[in-house]
Amino acid sequence: MGIAEGALEAAAAYVRAHGRPWPESGLDEATQDPYHLQLLGRLSASVAAGIALADSAALQYQEALERGAALDATAWGQLALRVAQAKSVASEVAVDTTSQIFQTTGARSTANAHGLDIYWRNVRTHSVHDPLPYRQREIGQYLLQYLLQARLPQPRLRKPPA
Template structure:
């Protein structure tokens, strides 16, 4: 199934439809050869006189028509935030196991084992603060979203905006924390940890690929608008 979008010729309104992938006129180009997160699927698709049935157009309630229906992209954003947090936690655990059981102390550290090296401990302290801070912000965002969802049609624009601010904040921190840990984890494991067979670089590759689908700078800009001008993020398919 493909989710496609177009604009009406008469009034320019956005239309969203779900059509079968195998429909005549649809050609999927297998040109997505990315470094990680294979199922992000940003390959090319060619449409040639593709038929769209009336019942395939998603009309009700319509995209971004009410504050409550505008929660849909925020649900997706929070899901992604938890995915990024999960990648960071997975990288942390892999690094921890390697440091404790495989890594060797640096020859000038005067330490018998890596887990007593003050520089290694400093890195793990930073990793821990990053993960715990991200978990706290993500949990707060989830509470805000749950409360907003319960209001259903009574949800106001400002209340929806508060949810967006919380989720944006959590996603920004999850991205930064995840990229930091998945890169710096090699500094606590050493050069042998880069062995291709271990595939420990997969954490960074997956997170780096996935986070580029929604540029972080625009998330930060939205928070800046709120912090300085008290302007909530405008509802879009990404915020």
């Protein structure tokens, strides 16, 4: 989420310094263009939601570590689900944010000299290491199959501490 946050801040700085309003807006300043305001507002809200979910997953993980051997399979499964949810939201929000910023910054901002493109490349690199459809499938599987059976998904990589 840090990359998306940085991209959003860089895009806002670019719009303040170099941005132009869309001709249809009838405005003289890019910082007052309702299209820019709406898009950056939506992206900012999405980034904040992604950060909140990641913080929730991190807190849940810390609590699991503190429980150590007392961590049961249910708590472990809930943690696996929360981590998959955070991964899903973070990846989608970051990819969306780093690609959509160009809608407000404009074509000139895609030049390497401005460095806005690096955010998208970095996010794509991170997001393809762990294929998102597999994490989303686990979430859906929980909702459609496990929830009815009062079961939680099993973590893929590690077992609860013994």
